[in-house]
Amino acid sequence: MKFTVVTILPELVEPALTAGVVGRAREAGTIAVTTINPRDFTSDRHRTVDDTPYGGGPGMVMKPEPLLAAIAHASTAHRIYLSPAGKPLTQARIRELAQLPHLVLVCGRYEGVDERVIEEAIDEEISIGDYVLSGGELGALVIIDAVSRYVPGVLGESTSVDDESHSASLLEYPQYTRPLKLPSTRDGELVREVPAILTSGNHAAIAAWRREQAIARTAVRRPDLLARFTPTVADRKRMARPVDVGSRTHLALVHHPCVDRTGKVITTALTNFDVHDLARSSMAYGLAGYHVVTPVTSQRDKAAHIASLWMEDASGEHRAQALRLVRAADSVETVIANLTAEHGSAPVVVGTSARADAFSGAIRRTAPELVAEARENPAPLLILLGTGWGLAEHLIPSVTRVLAPIEGAAGWNHLSVRSAGAVILDRLFGRPT
Numbered sequence: 546m547k548f549t550v551v552t553i554l555p556e557l558v559e560p561a562l563t564a565g566v567v568g569r570a571r572e573a574g575t576i577a578v579t580t581i582n583p584r585d586f587t588s589d590r591h592r593t594v595d596d597t598p599y600g601g602g603p604g605m606v607m608k609p610e611p612l613l614a615a616i617a618h619a620s621t622a623h624r625i626y627l628s629p630a631g632k633p634l635t636q637a638r639i640r641e642l643a644q645l646p647h648l649v650l651v652c653g654r655y656e657g658v659d660e661r662v663i664e665e666a667i668d669e670e671i672s673i674g675d676y677v678l679s680g681g682e683l684g685a686l687v688i689i690d691a692v693s694r695y696v697p698g699v700l701g702e703s704t705s706v707d708d709e710s711h712s713a714s715l716l717e718y719p720q721y722t723r724p725l726k727l728p729s730t731r732d733g734e735l736v737r738e739v740p741a742i743l744t745s746g747n748h749a750a751i752a753a754w755r756r757e758q759a760i761a762r763t764a765v766r767r768p769d770l771l772a773r774f775t776p777t778v779a780d781r782k783r784m785a786r787p788v789d790v791g792s793r794t795h796l797a798l799v800h801h802p803c804v805d806r807t808g809k810v811i812t813t814a815l816t817n818f819d820v821h822d823l824a825r826s827s828m829a830y831g832l833a834g835y836h837v838v839t840p841v842t843s844q845r846d847k848a849a850h851i852a853s854l855w856m857e858d859a860s861g862e863h864r865a866q867a868l869r870l871v872r873a874a875d876s877v878e879t880v881i882a883n884l885t886a887e888h889g890s891a892p893v894v895v896g897t898s899a900r901a902d903a904f905s906g907a908i909r910r911t912a913p914e915l916v917a918e919a920r921e922n923p924a925p926l927l928i929l930l931g932t933g934w935g936l937a938e939h940l941i942p943s944v945t946r947v948l949a950p951i952e953g954a955a956g957w958n959h960l961s962v963r964s965a966g967a968v969i970l971d972r973l974f975g976r977p978t
C-alpha cells in the first residue's frame with residue numbers, strides 16, 4: 546500500500562511515521578509513505594504557496610498552481626483533501642480505503658485551498674472530526690495509521706482489527722491485564738479486581754460477557770452508533786434481558802419535597818390509587834421495592850394500612866404480592882440510607898419530570914441508556930416520581946441521573962404519576978413486543 550502526502554510541512558509528517566505499527570510496516574516494506582512539497586513546484590524567488598483571498602477576509606489561501614502541480618506529480622491515484630468541511634471519517638470508510646493500492650493525501654494550510662483545486666484534482670474530502678486544525682498533516686497521519694491496520698501483514702493477528710471498536714458499529718469491550726487486583730489510588734478502601742469471568746477459562750462465557758459489555762458500553766456512550774448496529778438473535782436476547790437490573794431497582798413516590806404550581810415547596814397528600822397501582826406496576830416489572838415517601842407520620846401509617854388490607858385479604862393473593870413491595874419512609878435520604886445498607890452500595894438516584902430542562906446538573910439518560918449503564922454498575926437504582934407539580938429539584942441533590950420526559954405527538958404530557966410510572970417502568974424493563 547502506498548501513501549503520498551502533499552504538504553508544505555513534510556518535516557511534520559516524517560517523524561510521526563518512524564515508530565510503532567506504522568514505523569515497523571514501513572521498515573518491512575508493507576507500506577510506503579512519501580511526501581511531495583508544493584513549494585518545489587513554485588517559480589518565484591520566495592517559493593510562494595499562498596495568496597490573499599478574493600473578496601477580502603482574514604488569512605491567506607493556498608495558491609492553485611503549485612498545489613495542482615504537486616498533486617499531478619504525486620499520481621492519479623485516489624486523491625483525498627483533508628478538510629473540516631469534508632465527510633466525517635468512519636471505520637467503514639477506512640476499511641474501503643484500505644482496498645485501494647495508493648492514496649494521495651492533500652494537506653491544506655492557512656485558511657485552506659483555492660476551491661478550484663478541489664474541483665480539478667480531488668476525488669474526496671474527508672474531515673477527521675468536528676474541530677479545526679491548523680493543517681491537514683495530522684489528518685493525513687490519522688488516515689495512514691488507521692488504513693495501514695487493514696493492510697495484510699501490518700498487524701500481527703489478522704483478526705484483531707475485526708474485534709476493535711467501531712468495526713461492527715460497537716465500541717470494544719473493556720480490556721484487562723495483570724495484576725488481578727489493583728489497589729485504587731483514588732479510594733483508599735477499594736481494590737479494583739479483574740472481572741471473575743475473564744479468569745474462568747470458559748471461553749464461550751467470556752465471549753458472551755464481552756459482547757454484552759460492548760453492547761452496554763455503546764448504548765451508554767454512543768447511542769448514535771448503536772442505532773446503526775444490527776444485532777444477532779443472541780444479541781437481541783441479551784438486549785431484552787432486563788431482569789438483573791429490575792431486581793435491584795426501587796421506585797419512590799415522593800410526597801415531599803415537591804412543588805405546587807407557583808414553585809413553592811409543599812407536601813402532597815397520599816392517595817389510595819397511587820399506593821395501590823404503582824405497587825402493581827412495580828411488581829409487574831420485577832422491582833425490588835416501592836417506597837412511599839412522606840414526612841407525615843399519619844400518612845406513612847396510612848400507606849402501610851392500605852397495603853396491609855390487601856395482604857390480609859385471603860382471596861387477593863396476587864395483589865398482596867404487589868403490596869408487599871410497599872415501604873413507607875420519611876424522606877428520600879432515609880430511602881437512600883436503607884438501600885445503601887441493604888445492597889452494600891449507594892443507589893444511583895434517578896429524577897423524573899415532565900419538563901425537559903429538569904435536574905440540569907444531572908446526566909440525562911434515555912431509558913435504554915439508563916438500563917445499559919446500570920448493567921455496567923452493580924449499584925441499585927432508585928427512581929423518584931414526583932407528585933403535585935413535580936419534585937423540588939433543589940432539595941434533592943442526590944439525583945445524578947434524569948430520565949427524558951415522556952412525550953407523545955400531542956405536545957401535552959401532564960400524565961398522572963401512576964401513568965407516568967407505568968410508562969417509565971415499561972420503557973426500562975418491558976419486554977419488546
Ligand SMILES: C[S@@+](CC[C@H](N)C(=O)[O-])C[C@H]1O[C@@H](n2cnc3c(N)ncnc32)[C@H](O)[C@@H]1O
Binds near residue numbers: 652
Ligand atoms: C485552519 S484550517 C482551515 C479551516 C477553514 N478556514 C474552515 O473554516 O473550514 C487549515 C487546514 O487544516 C486542515 N484541517 C483543519 N481541520 C481539519 C479537520 N477537522 N479534518 C481534516 N482536515 C482539517 C485542512 O486541510 C485545512 O485546509
